[in-house]
Each structure stands twice: as structure tokens, then as C-alpha cells.
Amino acid sequence: MNQSKAISNEEITSFGAVQLNTLFKSGKLSAIQIATAFIERIKTLEPSLNAFITLSEESFFKKAHELDFRKSQGEELGSFAAVPVGVKDNICVSGEKLTCASKFLENYVAPYESTVTQRLLDEDAMLIGKLNMDEFGMGSNMKNSAYGISRNPWNLDRTPGGSSGGSSSAVAARLCPIALGTDTGGSIRQPASFCGIYGFKPSYGSVSRWGVVAFGSSLDQIGPLAHRIEDIGLCMQVISGSCTKDSTCIDRPAQQYLRAQDQTSTTSEEPPLANMRIGVPHHFLERLNPDTKEVFYRHLELFEQQGAQVIDVPLDILKHSIAVYYIIACAEASTNLSRFDGVRYGKRSPKAENLQELYKFSKEEGFGYEVKKRILLGNYCLASEHQDAFFKKAQKVRKMIHQHYLNAFEECDFIITPTTPSGAYEFDAQMDPLQVYLADIYTSPINLAGLPSISIPAGFDKENMPLGLQITAAPFKDKELFQAALAIDPLCEKSTPPLNKLVKQAKIKK
Numbered sequence: 388m389n390q391s392k393a394i395s396n397e398e399i400t401s402f403g404a405v406q407l408n409t410l411f412k413s414g415k416l417s418a419i420q421i422a423t424a425f426i427e428r429i430k431t432l433e434p435s436l437n438a439f440i441t442l443s444e445e446s447f448f449k450k451a452h453e454l455d456f457r458k459s460q461g462e463e464l465g466s467f468a469a470v471p472v473g474v475k476d477n478i479c480v481s482g483e484k485l486t487c488a489s490k491f492l493e494n495y496v497a498p499y500e501s502t503v504t505q506r507l508l509d510e511d512a513m514l515i516g517k518l519n520m521d522e523f524g525m526g527s528n529m530k531n532s533a534y535g536i537s538r539n540p541w542n543l544d545r546t547p548g549g550s551s552g553g554s555s556s557a558v559a560a561r562l563c564p565i566a567l568g569t570d571t572g573g574s575i576r577q578p579a580s581f582c583g584i585y586g587f588k589p590s591y592g593s594v595s596r597w598g599v600v601a602f603g604s605s606l607d608q609i610g611p612l613a614h615r616i617e618d619i620g621l622c623m624q625v626i627s628g629s630c631t632k633d634s635t636c637i638d639r640p641a642q643q644y645l646r647a648q649d650q651t652s653t654t655s656e657e658p659p660l661a662n663m664r665i666g667v668p669h670h671f672l673e674r675l676n677p678d679t680k681e682v683f684y685r686h687l688e689l690f691e692q693q694g695a696q697v698i699d700v701p702l703d704i705l706k707h708s709i710a711v712y713y714i715i716a717c718a719e720a721s722t723n724l725s726r727f728d729g730v731r732y733g734k735r736s737p738k739a740e741n742l743q744e745l746y747k748f749s750k751e752e753g754f755g756y757e758v759k760k761r762i763l764l765g766n767y768c769l770a771s772e773h774q775d776a777f778f779k780k781a782q783k784v785r786k787m788i789h790q791h792y793l794n795a796f797e798e799c800d801f802i803i804t805p806t807t808p809s810g811a812y813e814f815d816a817q818m819d820p821l822q823v824y825l826a827d828i829y830t831s832p833i834n835l836a837g838l839p840s841i842s843i844p845a846g847f848d849k850e851n852m853p854l855g856l857q858i859t860a861a862p863f864k865d866k867e868l869f870q871a872a873l874a875i876d877p878l879c880e881k882s883t884p885p886l887n888k889l890v891k892q893a894k895i896k897k
């Protein structure tokens with residue numbers, strides 16, 4: 388075999404999952420080389436970013452050694468072999484701490500493996516650690532983590548988004564090529580958009596929720612964040628598909644996202660987006676801030692030039708989605724979080740002298756402000772005297788939102804909007820809590836309707852922060868959505884975060 392030039396650690400960490408797996412399988416890189424490069428980078432940048440809650444260095448290296456050994460024995464290894472994967476800290480990895488970024492679960496160790504991580508392990512992934520998040524998935528900017536904020540590698544004074552902000556920060560800074568996040572109202576797509584990477588929220592029921600700590604059970608989905616679009620496809624074809632442990636997971640085998648991509652890249656004369664009918668809810672976007680609007684419509688024009696047909700879809704009903712989302716999400720959270728009572732899980736207040744006090748003090752000490760607020764809101768909406776006015780009404784509007792989307796998909800193949808109304812903002816930006824909620828306007832209706840949706844990087848705001856384009860498809864058209872994103876992606880304006888500057892700054896700090 389030709390001895391080729393050594394690949395530097397910087398190059399190694401710049402590769403995506405598919406590339407790392409190929410280099411490992413072809414013998415150009417060992418799993419130990421890959422593991423060492425990523426751990427070194429984490430050691431340099433983590434003090435500036437705080438993306439991890441738990442770094443699983445020991446088991447990570449152990450897995451790397453095992454993979455190198457198995458490879459030396461001629462064993463056929465899986466599609467994630469030697470790929471470092473970060474996992475949001477609300478997903479169970481057996482034997483690892485599972486905190487949900489809450490003090491309540493400070494010392495809680497997951498007793499079993501989630502379906503998604505099991506499937507990645509079956510494909511020989513190397514799990515690198517647990518990523519920071521807003522407590523129990525509630526939030527949009529990482530200010531609700533009990534373990535401190537994670538920072539945006541594009542600008543350390545800005546939020547990486549939330550609630551999967553540790554995942555977006557880590558992937559954008561190349562601390563891992565891919566990470567799992569969860570999305571209840573936008574928590575994969577919004578942080579992906581803020582950090583200039585890809586984030587995929589599958590159709591509700593495409594990916595098993597077994598082993599994810601429930602926030603809003605009828606909204607939650609696990610999905611990947613990555614800095615290479617093909618890695619999204621690779622991950623989806625491993626983690627999706629039926630699971631007997633989650634009754635809301637549809638009975639359908641995982642689809643081959645990547646093979647389909649190869650088949651479509653034929654040498655056709657047609658422009659890349661020929662025959663694609665893109666729905667845009669123009670009226671709903673009217674009040675968008677001018678920066679985001681300009682970038683969005685500039686991209687749309689490009690898509691039209693490349694053969695897409697842009698159709699106006701009347702989705703004014705989406706203006707109700709924030710109210711509906713926060714009623715339903717809080718109602719479901721208030722029941723889901725009742726299991727954290729000081730008896731069954733996590734924190735048990737030492738102050739308590741009787742059972743009532745045990746419940747009271749444990750929750751008081753364990754939960755952060757936002758979580759307490761949402762439990763109260765949820766209980767209020769579910770109380771018998773308020774149920775009709777809030778919860779039941781919200782359910783009715785949710786159904787209408789779903790129906791309006793289905794009607795829109797009679798006219799178009801995909802719906803495109805910006806992912807967020809603006810780029811990532813500064814941590815000390817003066818935003819009241821309502822403003823933060825309102826910024827979920829484009830992402831949350833998609834969870835209400837259970838649709839698949841992806842955020843891809845597309846342009847920058849005036850302060851040079853990345854913006855995202857959100858592409859959404861009809862229920863269970865996840866693979867078609869991925870293919871559309873593949874076709875659209877090369878037309879979108881993007882660049883990489885100023886990582887060298889970040890590394891230099893970090894070195895100086897030490």
C-alpha cells in the first residue's frame with residue numbers, strides 16, 4: 388500500500404461522518420487517530436464553548452481501540468465505524484450520566500440504552516459525550532441550562548440557539564462531526580440555523596423516542612445536527628424505522644437516504660430544481676425583519692431560476708401556532724415532569740420532614756425557573772375549570788393547522804420559510820420572555836402538525852451571523868425532503884465559522 392501524506396488533526400476534525408468512516412475503512416485513518424484528534428480539539432475549545440456536560444473520554448478511547456482491533460482481524464464494520472457522535476443530554480446512553488441540564492438529575496445515571504444510540508452503536512459509532520441543553524429541552528438560547536451557557540463558535544458573545552445548543556455549538560466548532568438533538572418546537576432547526584449547520588427534524592413517528600426524556604410527548608422527535616448534509620442522510624437511515632418499544636413509532640423499516648441520492652445525481656439536461664413546486668406562505672412572512680427577508684427572497688429567486696415553481700400557500704392560520712404550541716407543550720410537560728418528585732428519580736431534598744415537604748422541596752431545589760413556570764402554566768391550562776378555554780381549544784386549532792398544511796401540500800411539494808426571524812443574538816440582548824417564545828413562530832407549527840423539516844444554512848445577516856432556510860414536507864416524506872435539501876443546498880450561500888481565530892483565542896486564554 389502507498390504510504391500517503393499524514394493527515395493532520397485539524398483536517399481530521401474538519402471531516403464529516405461519511406468521510407471519516409470511508410477513511411477509516413480504507414485504512415487511511417485509525418480509530419485512535421480520529422479519537423485523539425477530536426479529544427485534543429475538545430480540550431482546546433471546550434473551555435470557551437461549554438458544549439459538553441459529560442465528556443466520555445475513557446469509553447470513547449476504549450471503543451476506538453476495539454474498532455482498530457476488530458478491523459485488524461478483518462471484520463466488516465458498520466456505517467458509523469470510527470465516527471464520533473455527540474448526544475444531547477436528554478437521551479439515555481447506558482451507564483452515562485443523564486442530567487437533562489437539570490440540577491434535579493445531577494447524579495442520575497441512565498440504566499438503559501435509547502433506541503437511537505443503540506442503533507448507532509450497532510453501526511460501530513463512537514459516542515463522545517453528552518451535550519449541554521436548555522433544562523429538559525425548554526428554551527431557545529441556553530440560558531436555562533443548570534450547567535451554564537454554551538457559546539456560538541461564530542461569535543462567543545452570542546447564543547448557539549436552544550434547546551440543543553450544546554449540540555449545535557459542538558458540531559459547528561468541529562468538536563464532533565455529528566450530534567443528536569431533540570426538537571419539540573424547533574430545538575434542532577433553530578440552533579442549527581444559528582450555528583450555520585444542518586438540522587433535521589423527522590416526521591413525528593419516524594424515529595423512536597425510546598430512551599429520550601419526554602418534554603411534550605406528542606411533539607418530541609430526535610434528529611441529527613451535522614456540518615455536512617450527507618451526514619444527515621447517513622444518520623437518518625440508521626436511527627429511523629419501527630421500534631416495538633415506542634408505540635408512536637410507525638411500523639416502517641428505515642429508508643435508504645444516501646443510495647437514493649446517488650441515483651438522482653444523473654447527468655440530466657434539466658435545471659437542478661426542475662418540477663419542484665415550492666410553497667411559500669408570503670402573507671405569513673410579511674412582518675419578517677428586513678435582513679432575514681432580503682436574504683430569504685434572494686435565495687427564492689435563485690431557486691426559481693433553477694427551475695422551481697414558487698407557489699403562494701395560504702397558511703395564515705400559523706399565526707396562532709405560538710399560543711397553541713405553548714399551551715400544549717406546557718400541558719404535556721406538566722404531566723411528564725410529575726415523575727420528578729424526589730421519590731422516583733434524582734434529587735431528594737434533605738430538608739424534608741414529611742412526604743408533602745419531600746415533593747415540595749425536591750422540586751423547588753431541583754428545577755430551574757423556566758421549568759417551574761411551564762409546570763405551573765401547564766397545570767393551569769389542564770385544570771378542569773380552564774380546560775375548555777385553553778387545552779381543548781388548542782387541540783382543535785392544532786387539528787386545523789394540520790389540515791391547512793395537508794391542503795397546502797396538495798398544491799406544492801415542499802414549503803420553504805426562514806428557520807428563524809433573525810440570526811443568533813447576544814446573550815445580553817434585551818429580550819423579554821414573550822419575545823423569545825415568539826421567535827419559535829416558523830418552527831413550532833411544524834411540530835404541531837408532525838411534519839418532517841430541515842434547516843440548511845443559507846446566507847448571513849448584517850452582523851455576519853448565519854441564517855437558515857427551513858424546508859418542510861408532507862408527513863412521512865422524510866426521504867423526499869432530504870433529497871430536496873440536497874438539490875437546494877448547493878444554491879445556498881454559506882461559509883465556515885472562523886474556527887482558526889477561535890483556536891488561537893483559546894490558546895492565548897490558557
Ligand code: GLN
Nearest residue numbers: 524526570571572573574
Ligand atoms: N424554544 C421552544 C421551547 O422553548 C422549543 C423547545 C424544543 O424544541 N425542545 O419550548
